[in-house]
Amino acid sequence: MACVSIPSTLDTDYSRLADIVELQDVDAYVHVGNGTDDMLRYLTRIDTEDNLAAFVLTADNSTVCLRPRYRSEAERKFPGDNIVETESGRGITDAISDVLEPDSVVRISHTTPVGVVRDLESFGSVDVVPEPDTVWCQKSDAEQQIAAHMADGVQRGIARAETVLAEAIVDDGAVRWQGEPLTTERLRREIQKELADLGFRGMGNVVIGAGDSCAELHFTGDVPIYAGETVLIDLGPRGPFGYFGDISRTFVPGEIGKWEREAFEVVREALDSAFDVLSDGAGLGTDELYLSMAEVIESYGFETGLHESRDDAVGLYHGTGHGIGVRIHEKPFQSRDTDAELQAGNVITIEPGLYDPERGGVRLEDVVVVEDNGYRNLMQYPYGLNPVNRNVTEVLNDD
């Protein structure tokens, strides 16, 4: 069990949503999706799996419409006012129509399935607006507690991976663990077992690159791990109320070559540079935060930009971080072209990286909470290429 306790229910601030969707101009905001719709998850705190459900916010109250089988869960978890059951053979829009006055004017997110919008149009006026995806960016204390719980868990996942790599035996270029060749898939299973043991239900994609596949950024295939290669591990499991964790560390089993060591030092310096500007806290521009890292990378002669996996690029070709909550990648995003300012309560990743498609890649990633006059790093996990069998409890208690 991860050591950070978590709340059993979670509030959602609907007044913030009402402001963002300008509810005063219309009769209701309606959000429709299934359990894979992150915004619906945030608004209702319920996971309706593959079943459509709806959230309806009016000036007077908030309602969730869902299948009867989720009523008990909704009674335990829905932070709003009313629960309406959809009935067999009725569409979700019939349940919504029970909540709205006739001829209502509703706002709805552009993410809504077009079929649902057309059904709603048959009994009201529908105004399609951008998804209100700034509603969740400033995390409450309870949400920050969950973020800390997730940080605790992903660090234990990395610790398990580092232990396996530390125990592995390097033999003439091959890497063997418990008598068999170590592959990215074997390492992934060890991490997933650790995450399962901690109670995580969604493993997300356990990204593990080895050597050149590190440059694919989100490689989830199965390849052998060789000595001297970078092994890039990026975990993004999903935990309580659907909140994600995120962490990246990079290790090299066996002897560490010149390119790998230099790449690591550059990324490490970029990370320090980010922490340096983050000490200003709220108000920092997302472009400034990006540049604090990109300029370090560039200063060593590497390219930066947003090419993603261009075969001919050696450098940093992704953004340097993003907000994280019930959506794994949410605002604020960090890149040269963003112009947002960090706000107190943002929970964001800081993840500079450096890749050479012919050699490998290094990425280091922590999650921090932005504060008025600084930041709080939710991670205590050391950075280091050389894998060490650590006492993770000591690591996590070392403030």
Add this chain to the structure above:
Amino acid sequence: MACVSIPSTLDTDYSRLADIVELQDVDAYVHVGNGTDDMLRYLTRIDTEDNLAAFVLTADNSTVCLRPRYRSEAERKFPGDNIVETESGRGITDAISDVLEPDSVVRISHTTPVGVVRDLESFGSVDVVPEPDTVWCQKSDAEQQIAAHMADGVQRGIARAETVLAEAIVDDGAVRWQGEPLTTERLRREIQKELADLGFRGMGNVVIGAGDSCAELHFTGDVPIYAGETVLIDLGPRGPFGYFGDISRTFVPGEIGKWEREAFEVVREALDSAFDVLSDGAGLGTDELYLSMAEVIESYGFETGLHESRDDAVGLYHGTGHGIGVRIHEKPFQSRDTDAELQAGNVITIEPGLYDPERGGVRLEDVVVVEDNGYRNLMQYPYGLNPVNRNVTEVLNDD
């Protein structure tokens, strides 16, 4: 590792899709979604996580549009013709417009985000049609192989749970395992570790009810397990290419009471009745299949219907099965009101259940492949309320 080998690439029959969407009448079928869109997953065989991607089928060829980071994966797995990269700052519809002739007429699923449909309407004519969700119902040999792999895995998950329950010690009504009270969450973690060890990446919802929470059908909370209660376990993990597995078994730790034993016997008889009518194979009506089970339940004086979790109902209040593939619940569905006929190649669940909201519930679920003149049960796992520490390898090899 589960013992059934799986293919490394998987074909998709686009000609079947072309027929269903009546491609001959329009220029293209377009499907847009992110990695949570099961249909996109089926059409492309790629998981683009939280990023929008598109599949475009014309009379001449098939194209996937996705972010550059997924190009390598698409080169390995996309069964169609062309890969188009979306570029930073461009919407997915810009990439789609590269593939289509100006002023094209396209069909698109009603599941598409309304914002995407409106963008597409700006450069062509868009015809919204029902999701072509019959395209995947008849599984190819390779897909059946994956279904068998998933069946193997979920049976190992159940075996782990049954072992824990068999090892548990009943002491004055309490159930303890390894020195601590056994709860649904502890049991869930043991199952998830087993699934992780087998290489499953998506755990799905590991549903475990104990006593009255069994009647919630999809209970995923944490409650203590008491002696004499039904413990209903329903696993639905996701495996290779996004295909789901599904199984349910019900156990009682400690002494088995009269209600529990009778409920089990009724459900067991319903299951046998289903297998009896299934021996006809393709052509069987989904309502007939439902009734084969519901009539057994009714013959013992219990209610049937589709109330889901009505507090006052004692009986069977869900459908008795569904197709399963890259979507966990897909056509053909089995209930009194369905009028489909089973087709050869359907992979379907058979899952009668019986619930009393004040006592508990029993559900038994296997997955079968419908054949022309019968069916093939992918499960070999025994039915039995009394938990036994089984040699799962022997169980699975017992044909």
